[in-house]
Structure formats: structure tokens, C-alpha cells
Amino acid sequence: MIITREWAMPNHKTFQIKPIDNFIRQYLPSKPCIILDPFAHRPSDYGAITNDLNPQSKVQFHLDALDFLRLYEDESVDLVLFDPPYSPRQLKECYDNIGQSLHDTKSSVWSNWKKEIMRIVKPGGGVLSFGWNTVGIGKTRGFEIEHILIVSHGGMHNDTLCMFEQK
Numbered sequence: 205m206i207i208t209r210e211w212a213m214p215n216h217k218t219f220q221i222k223p224i225d226n227f228i229r230q231y232l233p234s235k236p237c238i239i240l241d242p243f244a245h246r247p248s249d250y251g252a253i254t255n256d257l258n259p260q261s262k263v264q265f266h267l268d269a270l271d272f273l274r275l276y277e278d279e280s281v282d283l284v285l286f287d288p289p290y291s292p293r294q295l296k297e298c299y300d301n302i303g304q305s306l307h308d309t310k311s312s313v314w315s316n317w318k319k320e321i322m323r324i325v326k327p328g329g330g331v332l333s334f335g336w337n338t339v340g341i342g343k344t345r346g347f348e349i350e351h352i353l354i355v356s357h358g359g360m361h362n363d364t365l366c367m368f369e370q371k
Contacts, residue, residue: 206351214357214364218287218334219249224366227353228285228332231368237282240324242269242317243289252285270313273320281324286341287334288317318345322371330370336362340369347371 210223218224232239232250244254244263254263255272265272269288321331322345331347333340341347347369355364 205349209354209356211356211358214361218364221355223353223355224364227366231330231332233282238280239283239285240281241285242272243287270316270320273317273324276324278323279326282326282329284321284325284331286321286331322346325371327371330368333367335365338365338367340367
């Protein structure tokens with residue numbers, strides 16, 4: 205396992221943070237493939253099929269993340285960009301203003317997302333996870349951590365932990 209650390213200014217648009225953008229680009233498959241971003245907020249710079257619950261976001265789908273993941277057949281996806289809101293506060297900020305009161309703070313919701321990701325990712329495929337921990341999809345679901353990037357934002361800001369796991 206590789207562990208690296210970089211510093212960058214914080215940004216609520218995770219993928220626009222330069223070390224995180226570089227991290228993602230490092231793991232993009234070189235051949236044509238299926239990449240999913242179930243919590244996109246905006247169009248993808250990585251060729252991903254994008255989803256966001258907010259109907260105002262300019263993405264391809266506006267579904268609940270679990271419903272979006274269920275659209276895909278077993279072992280049909282090469283890479284998932286897994287960047288859900290990190291905390292109950294972020295969930296509230298993202299979705300209350302669009303009339304969606306989400307209660308996705310229960311561990312079963314996260315577990316269900318991970319089960320679907322496990323089901324749809326091809327053997328040899330991967331997941332790039334972003335958040336405040338390195339729980340990821342997990343060894344029990346057949347994934348092995350290959351690389352962890354710690355992005356320090358300094359001061360009172362939480363680090364962003366980025367992880368690549370391969371199935």
C-alpha cells in the first residue's frame with residue numbers, strides 16, 4: 205500500500221483540489237470504460253456517467269444514489285468515484301434546500317451503497333473514495349487498498365482522505 209500526503213487549500217468541490225484531481229487522473233483507465241459518479245454535483249472532467257439528487261445540477265441522472273447504482277449490471281463498471289457528503293451537516297446543506305430531507309446518516313445506507321458498488325465493479329476494477337476516513341468499500345467486499353492520499357488543508361480544516369481500492 206502506498207501512502208502519500210500533500211497540502212492544498214480546501215474547496216467544497218473536492219475534485220477541483222489539484223492533488224485530488226491528479227490522484228483521480230492517475231487511476232483513470234486508459235481504455236474506453238464505464239466510470240460512475242453517483243454524487244457528482246456537476247458534469248464530469250473524467251468521462252464519468254454522473255448523477256446527483258439535485259434536479260438543478262447539470263448531470264445526466266437525478267436519482268437517489270442507490271437507485272442510480274442499481275441501474276448497472278453485475279461486474280459492468282470499471283471505476284466508481286465515491287464522494288458522498290461526508291457528514292449529516294453536509295447532507296442537510298446539500299439536499300434540504302431542494303426539498304429533499306435526507307436521513308442518510310444511518311450506517312445501513314452507507315452499507316447499501318457499498319454492496320451495490322461491490323456488485324457492479326468488474327474484477328480488476330476500482331473505487332476512488334473520498335472523505336474523512338479510510339473505511340472505503342472494504343476487504344470483506346473483495347477490495348484491497350492500493351493507495352491512500354492525505355490532503356492536508358491546514359488550520360482547523362479536516363484533511364481529505366483519498367483512497368484507491370481495487371477489486
